[in-house]
Amino acid sequence: MKYVSTRGSAPALDFAGVTLAGLASDGGLYVPEEWPQFSLDEIAAMRGLPYAELAARVMQPFVGDCLSPDRLGELTAKAYGRFAHAAVTPLTQLDERQWLLELFHGPTLAFKDVALQLLGLLFEEFLERDDGSLTIVGATSGDTGSAAIDAVAGLDRVEIFMLHPKGRVSDVQRRQMTTVRAPNVHNIAIDGSFDDAQAMVKRIFTDRDVTAKHRIGAVNSINWARLMAQVVYYFAASLQLGGPDRKQAFSVPTGNFGDVFAGHVAARMGLPVERLIVATNVNDILHRALSAGDYSTGSVTPTAAPSMDIQVSSNFERLLYDVGGRDGMAMAEQMRAFEASRAMQLTNAQREGAAALFTSMRADENDMARAMRWASEACAEIVDPHTAIGLHAARAADLPADVPVVTLVTAHPAKFPDAVERATGSRPALPGRVGDLFAREEAYTELPGTYEAVRDHILANAS
Ligand SMILES: *Cc1c(COP(=O)(O)O)cnc(C)c1O
Numbered sequence: 537m538k539y540v541s542t543r544g545s546a547p548a549l550d551f552a553g554v555t556l557a558g559l560a561s562d563g564g565l566y567v568p569e570e571w572p573q574f575s576l577d578e579i580a581a582m583r584g585l586p587y588a589e590l591a592a593r594v595m596q597p598f599v600g601d602c603l604s605p606d607r608l609g610e611l612t613a614k615a616y617g618r619f620a621h622a623a624v625t626p627l628t629q630l631d632e633r634q635w636l637l638e639l640f641h642g643p644t645l646a647f648k649d650v651a652l653q654l655l656g657l658l659f660e661e662f663l664e665r666d667d668g669s670l671t672i673v674g675a676t677s678g679d680t681g682s683a684a685i686d687a688v689a690g691l692d693r694v695e696i697f698m699l700h701p702k703g704r705v706s707d708v709q710r711r712q713m714t715t716v717r718a719p720n721v722h723n724i725a726i727d728g729s730f731d732d733a734q735a736m737v738k739r740i741f742t743d744r745d746v747t748a749k750h751r752i753g754a755v756n757s758i759n760w761a762r763l764m765a766q767v768v769y770y771f772a773a774s775l776q777l778g779g780p781d782r783k784q785a786f787s788v789p790t791g792n793f794g795d796v797f798a799g800h801v802a803a804r805m806g807l808p809v810e811r812l813i814v815a816t817n818v819n820d821i822l823h824r825a826l827s828a829g830d831y832s833t834g835s836v837t838p839t840a841a842p843s844m845d846i847q848v849s850s851n852f853e854r855l856l857y858d859v860g861g862r863d864g865m866a867m868a869e870q871m872r873a874f875e876a877s878r879a880m881q882l883t884n885a886q887r888e889g890a891a892a893l894f895t896s897m898r899a900d901e902n903d904m905a906r907a908m909r910w911a912s913e914a915c916a917e918i919v920d921p922h923t924a925i926g927l928h929a930a931r932a933a934d935l936p937a938d939v940p941v942v943t944l945v946t947a948h949p950a951k952f953p954d955a956v957e958r959a960t961g962s963r964p965a966l967p968g969r970v971g972d973l974f975a976r977e978e979a980y981t982e983l984p985g986t987y988e989a990v991r992d993h994i995l996a997n998a999s
Contacts, residue, residue, distance in 0.1 A: 537600035539566040539760060542857040543871065544864015551602040552662045555655070555761045556670060558754025559741045562868065565854050566760045571804040572597030579780040579807060582771065587624035588612040590775075591654075591768045594805075598764045603661070611661065615654040618643055620969055625650065625769045627776055627942070630915040634930060635942045636923070637773045637786075643969065644712050645948035646843075647795065648683035651757075651765035656687030656694075658761055659753065663693040671750040671998050672696040673740045675733035677791060677843045678705040679947060681723075682712035684755040689718040696755070697722045697994050699733040702982065704842055708951045708966070708973065715976035722997055728985030729836045731847050736990050746991060750998055757794030758850050766798035767805070769944075774807055777940050783810035787930035787943045789922040790814045790822055791844040793851035795944060796894075800855060803893055810939045814896040815929035817844045817904070822852065826896040829887045832879030840901060840955035841921040843946070856882065859889025897929035904928060908959040918956060918964050920949040 539554045540546075543564030549557060554566040582590055591612040592605065599608055616624045621641040628636040642649025663670055672694060674684055681698045688694045698713060702725040714723050726733055737756070740746050757763060770786065777784050786809065788796035796814055803809040816823045817839045825831040833847040857867045860883055874880040882890070899907070904921055907928040911917045919927060926943040935941065949956045949964040957963040966973065983989045 537572070537598055538569045540569050540864070541566055542853050542864060543868035545868070551599050551761075552665070555658050555759070556662055556668075556751070556753055558752070558756075558759050559738065561742075563738075563742065563871070564864070564868065565758055565850065567854055567857065568598060571801070574806040576780045576806070579771070579775070583775050587768075587772060588616040590772055591616065591765070594768045594771050595764055611654060611657045615657055618653055619649075620967065625772055627773060628917065630911065630917060633937070633940055634927070635773075635777065635940055636917065636919070636945045637769060637942050638945045639769065640945060640948040642683070643686050644679070644682040645951050645967070645970065646679035646683060647766075647944065647946045648679045649686070650769065651762035652680075652683040652687040652755060654765045655755065655759065655761050656691065659688065659694050660691055668751060669693045669695070670753040671994075672753045672755050673737050673994065674755045675699045675730060675737045676705070676713075677701070677730040677845060678709035679843050679951075680756060682709060685713050685716050685721050689716050689721055691720060694753075695720045695722070695998060697724060697998070699724045699726050699737065699990065701728055701730050701733055702726060704729065704838060704845070706842065706952055708953070711973050711976070711978060712970070714978035714980045715973065717977075717979065723980035724990065724993065725980050725982045726985045726990065727983075730845060731836060732985050734848070734850070736987050739987055740991065740994070743991060746995065749995070756850070757792050763794055763798050763801065763851070766795055767801045770799050770802035770809070771807055773942050774809075777942070780808050783808045783939060785809070785811040785813060785930075785933065785935050785939050785941045787813040787815055787926045787933065787941060789841070789844060789926040789944065789946050790816055791846045791849065793822060793849040793855065795946065797851045797854055800858070800893060804858075809893065811933070811935060812894050813926075813929045813933050814894055815926045816896065816898050817841050817925055818898065818900055819845050819847060820898040821847050822849055823896040823898040825852070825882060826890055826894055829882040831874070831882060839921075840904065840952065841925055843922055844925065855890060856886050860886040895933065897932060899925040899928040905959040907931070908956065912960040912962070918949045918960060918962065919945065920947040920952050921955045922946045924959075
């Protein structure tokens with residue numbers, strides 16, 4: 537399997553190459569040259585497999601010759617063996633058509649663990665092979681940071697610098713990052729928003745002062761291996777609900793467009809999917825883009841769902857490339873214009889291509905709170921603010937009545953206890969597996985929100 541950049545000029549790489557590279561050298565994102573296909577019979581034959589085996593089956597075509605099927609199976613068994621639920625991503629029923637897909641049973645209580653637990657193992661595997669090392673630089677709106685740090689803490693060949701926007705992540709999220717005391721973990725709080733932090737990270741990848749000395753890796757969902765691992769749970773959920781003989785719709789609380797793009801990949805591989813619902817909060821650039829073709833940035837409004845407080849959604853470029861004719865040169869041109877003016881119009885091909893599978897919905901704080909209350913009062917389920925936005929969209933979506941709607945539960949409610957308590961009156965308790973989070977000492981460096989400050993800190997502290 538070869539991977540090509542959405543901007544057409546970076547060299548094609550194999551799976552090991554894209555796993556270690558993160559962002560492509562032309563500023564684009566890597567995508568498979570073509571989508572692997574499963575027939576309906578092949579999908580039906582996956583029914584009843586344990587999650588780790590299903591994962592190896594779904595991912596093998598993307599991995600190609602880089603890992604043998606046996607080795608891939610060992611890695612998925614190890615990654616998903618750390619989950620607190622034997623089904624790894626269990627479904628919960630809410631009513632006759634609404635379902636929840638629980639993705640928070642990993643070590644840091646958000647769906648990011650599903651991909652990052654595996655990514656940590658893949659880094660180790662590929663770095664050992666060529667005796668290399670990797671400096672990961674990442675930006676987090678909360679959950680990627682803790683999941684990535686948990687996945688790589690203590691690894692010999694990997695060092696991680698994680699930027700978070702100061703004061704804009706929840707206490708649980710921050711502590712899950714800053715209380716991990718391993719010599720290869722460096723936490724940085726910057727003055728600024730998540731988008732500011734993400735823009736700095738992107739710049740590091742193309743800064744020769746840094747890249748001449750360090751091999752820079754990515755744990756954000758610009759890393760293809762993350763999206764690949766997320767494709768698996770769309771198959772898992774569908775197979776439980778009658779797939780591939782029956783279609784489902786999925787409602788996905790969306791920020792950087794990674795999780796929902798994985799649903800697009802599942803559909804491209806042959807999984808029958810009725811619809812993908814992109815649920816946004818009031819930071820609704822994706823809703824405007826999908827409903828009106830208008831991809832223009834505003835300023836970020838902080839909400840109770842901070843992992844969705846995003847204006848620029850990196851992975852949207854992958855969709856625009858894939859449905860817009862897979863023309864790297866045109867994509868590079870379109871993105872250059874966007875980066876200069878912070879606004880662009882989707883082409884007709886992009887709009888029509890996206891409309892075939894995607895719809896979108898925006899939820900404000902009231903919609904979110906109402907969805908949380910409905911889940912609590914009508915179904916005895918406590919959901920977190922991000923999931924509540926997905927659930928609002930799932931219930932409001934215009935779909936055939938016999939189609940099950942699966943909302944992706946992106947975080948455990950105890951990560952956001954204040955917002956949950958405000959809406960439902962009950963304060964969710966942290967599961968025992970996170971331990972004495974509030975007793976442990978924190979360590980992080982505060983930096984001003986300038987690129988130079990961040991770059992100099994990384995150069996001074998990377999080993
Ligand atoms: C990361 C995150 C999201 C957004 O996912 P994307 O892949 O960036 O669209 C939504 N909810 C939670 C809880 C998250 O951690």
